Amino acid sequence: MRTRWILALVMGLLLTACSSDDGASDGRITLRFQSLAWQQESVDANKELVREWNAAHPDVRVEYVQGSWDSVHDQLLTSFEGGEAPDIIHDASDDLADFAYGGYLADLSELLPARLKSDIPERSWETATFGGRVYGVPFLQEPRVLIANAEWLGESGVRVPTPEDPWTWEEFRSIAKELSGGGKYGVAWPLKEPVSATLNLSLSTGGQMFHRGADGKVTVRFDAADEVVPRTVHDGVNTDGSASSVTLGMGGSDTLPGFFGGKYAMVPLGFSYRQQIVQQAPKGFDWQVLPAPAGADGLTQGVSPQTLSVAEDSPHKKEAAEFIGFLLRPKNMVRLALGDWMLPTGTEALKDPALHTTEDDWATGTALAAQLRSAPAQSVRGYPEWKDKVATPAFQEYYSGAIDLDELRRRLVEDGNLVLARYQR
Structure with missing residues (x-):
């Protein structure tokens, strides 16, 4: 009797989980977006963009999940192996290699909008490309x-x-x-x-x-x-x-x-x-x-941009990529950059006047953007x-x-x- 009750409970939980993941109960898709934003301005910017998406896309709802930089690698590894990874994953490019080669992340090469792919320079895409496939969208960086x-x-x-x-x-x-x-x-x-x-x-x-x-x-x-x-x-x-x-x-x-x-x-x-x-x-x-000081290669500097990825196990990769495309429209990328006090990777976003002011020396950092390259360890397993x-x-x-x-x-x-x-x- 106890065994039957446990089996019934487990099956019920599985059915509930499947119903929630697939959006079958009301036809609405729910995507989980795990953000590592921690500064209040950045958290506010991310949550506001999620609200704007949800207001404009009633059939594809995004649920904001707060993560932490301090534990993200181990937390993601556990969630991947347990089949509980968020659909949309915020991380840093130097943390992606093992996840990419391990088959945990989706190849975004054919899923991202053409506008986004052309807006971000190739030197930035290199930070999230492994074996010729794109496993993350680099969107924020800092010298x-x-x-x-x-x-x-x-x-x-x-x-x-x-x-x-x-x-x-x-x-x-x-x-x-x-x-x-x-x-x-x-x-x-x-x-x-x-x-x-x-x-x-x-x-x-x-x-x-x-x-x-x-x-x-x-x-x-x-x-x-x-x-x-x-x-x-x-x-x-x-x-x-x-x-x-x-x-x-x-x-x-x-x-x-x-x-x-x-x-x-x-x-x-x-x-x-x-x-x-x-x-x-x-x-x-x-x-x-x-x-920073310059050497034989000038002001060239390695960076590991913040990235957005999609879990390979996500049943809604297309919708997840569409949300990433929305989040990283030029004006939205500027909002995220200002919230994190960092530089956007996008060419159009970098032109925004707010990033070229002398106040708080934004202009000095923006002048260094063209010198940023993929950190040496990016693709090293x-x-x-x-x-x-x-x-x-x-x-x-x-x-x-x-x-x-x-x-x-x-x-x-x-x-x-x-x-x-x-x-x-």
Whole structure:
């Protein structure tokens, strides 16, 4: 009797779930959209766009589901394997490779509107393309910039860089030393998670780290071009005394009190941190956005744009792609960018006057958009494990002075290639 009751309950739940998923009860389709928006302006923009869609599409209702950047990879993996993934998935492009190759995401190549496909540059599409198939729509991105104490820089008399005439890495190191002394530092590097920052900035010097052979397999190399950014950080902390060792274990937000308090002249941060600075800076605090230093490849920088994908198991891929097309119309993309204090990938959206103002230095960031490229790790299978088990501890120890450059190279290359090999058999 108990067994029969359990079976009946399970069948009832399954039928209810199927009815809800298919929209069979009232003919209406319901799509679940999991958003990772977290800043209030961004959450409000996403929810308002969902309301606008629902008002205009009574037969295809979108349900907003709040996710979290802190746990998204494991949460998505569990939901994929359990057959409970949301239809529309908000993530970052450097998190997509394993999901794409694992068959969890739908190929969007033939589902997206032609307008959207032509509006986003090829360099952005490359961040979400794996094996020739598109598994996500890159829509928001941010360069890493230098947030500087404008008063401090002005009083020092150093040359202030612009996107047209940036500092070189050598010049940046020299100026950081010049701005230091008396218990103050020219720069604070918040490198609690050091890998993506290091690899992305290293594109400016010609660094690549990951190299794909003729057989399609990826291996790690650590060449001279890859050394420039790590050595700049290491030497600032351990040789020049121009960079604080304390901030190496911090996240970006953790450095802001010291920045506001006059302890650091500059902090390398993502462009979106401007919102926190506007909200938290003491009255009268004068700050400005500077481009990151340039190397042999100029201001080229790696980015991992935020993406929108569709679950392979979704029974309504066409409708999900239509919602993505609506969400990323140029005016809507601008609304999302302003809400997140980031840059849109769309060519038309980038032309919007709101993104070219001097207020909050929007124009400085927008001037860097054309220099943004696919982050080196985008298509590397096994990158999350390489980053967590090999690269993160190796970079942390090198930056703190616990190991030298040769040991850093050995770990990244020898230990790293052992990890990647398991994913390429």
